[in-house]
Amino acid sequence: MADANKPKLRKVEKYKTPYKINKFPQEFGMKLGKEIIYLLTTKGNPVLEGSEWEEIFANCIGASWKPSNIGLDDVVMHQCAWGAKTVKGTNPKSQKMVRLISGRNSPSYSFGQNNISEVDPNKIGAMVLSIWNERVEELSKNYKELRTVVLIKSNDLTKVVVFEINTVIFPADEYTWIWNKNNNLEGRCKRDDSHKFTWQPHGSQFTIIETVPPKSLYLEIDHKINAIDKSKILESIGYEDNWLKISTNDD
Numbered sequence: 001m002a003d004a005n006k007p008k009l010r011k012v013e014k015y016k017t018p019y020k021i022n023k024f025p026q027e028f029g030m031k032l033g034k035e036i037i038y039l040l041t042t043k044g045n046p047v048l049e050g051s052e053w054e055e056i057f058a059n060c061i062g063a064s065w066k067p068s069n070i071g072l073d074d075v076v077m078h079q080c081a082w083g084a085k086t087v088k089g090t091n092p093k094s095q096k097m098v099r100l101i102s103g104r105n106s107p108s109y110s111f112g113q114n115n116i117s118e119v120d121p122n123k124i125g126a127m128v129l130s131i132w133n134e135r136v137e138e139l140s141k142n143y144k145e146l147r148t149v150v151l152i153k154s155n156d157l158t159k160v161v162v163f164e165i166n167t168v169i170f171p172a173d174e175y176t177w178i179w180n181k182n183n184n185l186e187g188r189c190k191r192d193d194s195h196k197f198t199w200q201p202h203g204s205q206f207t208i209i210e211t212v213p214p215k216s217l218y219l220e221i222d223h224k225i226n227a228i229d230k231s232k233i234l235e236s237i238g239y240e241d242n243w244l245k246i247s248t249n250d251d
Contacts, residue, residue: 015079015144015145017080017145018061018063018077018078018080019061021147021164021165021166022163022164022165022213022215022216024061024162024164024217025061025062028060028061028217029217029219031059031060032056032057032060032160032162032219033219033221035056035059035060036048036157036160036219036221037221037225039052039157040157040221040225040227041225041226041227041228042227042228042233043227044227046153046155046156046157046158047157048086048151048153048157049086050086051067051074053084053086053151054067054074054075054084057075057082057084057149057151058075061075061077062077063075063076063077063082064076064077070103070135070139071083071102071103072135072136072139072146072148072167073139073142073143073146075149076143079143079144079145080143080144080145080146080147081139081142081143081145081146081147082146082147082148082149082164083146083147083148083149083167084148084149084150084151085098085100085101085102085148085149085150085151086150086151086152086153087099087100087150087151087152087153088152088153088154088155089152089153089154089161090154090155091154091159092152092153092154092159092160092161092218093159093161093218095152095161095212096211096212097209097210097211097212098150098152098209098210098212099198099207099208099209100148100150100207100208100209100210101205101206101207102132102206102207102208103131103132103135103205103206104203104204104205104206105127105128105129105131105132105199105204105206106131106204107124107127107128107131107204108204109204110127110131111127113127116201117179117183117201121177121178121179121185122176122177124177124185124199125172125175125176125177125185125187125197125199126172126177128185128187128197128199128206129170129172129175129187129197130172131206132169132170132206133169133170133172136167136168136169137169139167145166146166146167146168147164147165147166147167148164148165148166148167149162149163149164150162150163150164150165150210152212157221158220158221158225159218159219159220159221160218160219161212161216161217161218161219162216162217162219163212163213163216163217164213165210165213170196170197174189174190174191175187175188175189175190175196175197176188176190180198183201184198184199184200184201185197185198185199185200185201186198187199195209196208196209197209
């Protein structure tokens with residue numbers, strides 16, 4: 001017999017993560033490798049960054065690519081969102097740390113704080129960090145899970161490492177801030193004095209330093225890739241000059 005004092009509730013569906021963080025789907029590496037080979041073949045130069053990396057990553061995991069002004073939810077799958085970053089590395093496989101450019105955080109715009117150099121660096125650092133934290137907090141209202149996916153790439157794009165980390169809020173009381181010799185603001189962990197953040201007053205660029213997780217995905221292209229000549233690509237699709245109509249814009 002049902003308890004008359006116990007309310008009847010609708011069944012709440014539990015959130016199911018797309019896959020364990022940094023444990024990519026089985027075919028991910030093969031799909032990514034094909035995308036890079038296609039890029040090298042058709043583009044002719046080893047450049048993969050920004051929105052192109054976001055779109056490729058989304059395609060490789062079967063997610064939606066939704067470019068965002070914030071840069072923390074460019075890729076979306078159900079209730080999980082990713083920000084996508086690229087970093088150059090001479091030897092991606094052995095790289096232990098990365099510096100991730102993570103937006104422009106302006107105390108002047110957000111707090112009306114001017115004369116930055118004359119203010120206690122810990123006060124400015126707290127402002128800079130609170131702008132990041134506010135972005136993460138706002139997105140957390142829309143998604144159950146936030147991640148950052150990072151591509152470390154060699155100059156010729158034949159060697160890459162891919163890893164994921166959780167996109168998190170950083171408690172301000174765990175860090176101290178100092179001006180370095182380049183007149184940039186450094187945020188350091190109070191726990192071990194390790195360098196965690198850099199903020200540049202000219203341009204307001206905010207950088208987060210992250211450790212590369214162990215057993216991240218490593219991909220190497222073990223084959224010489226030759227770019228296809230543009231004329232051959234046009235020929236293969238049957239291009240003719242009459243496909244184009246050219247005039248001045250006032251005709």
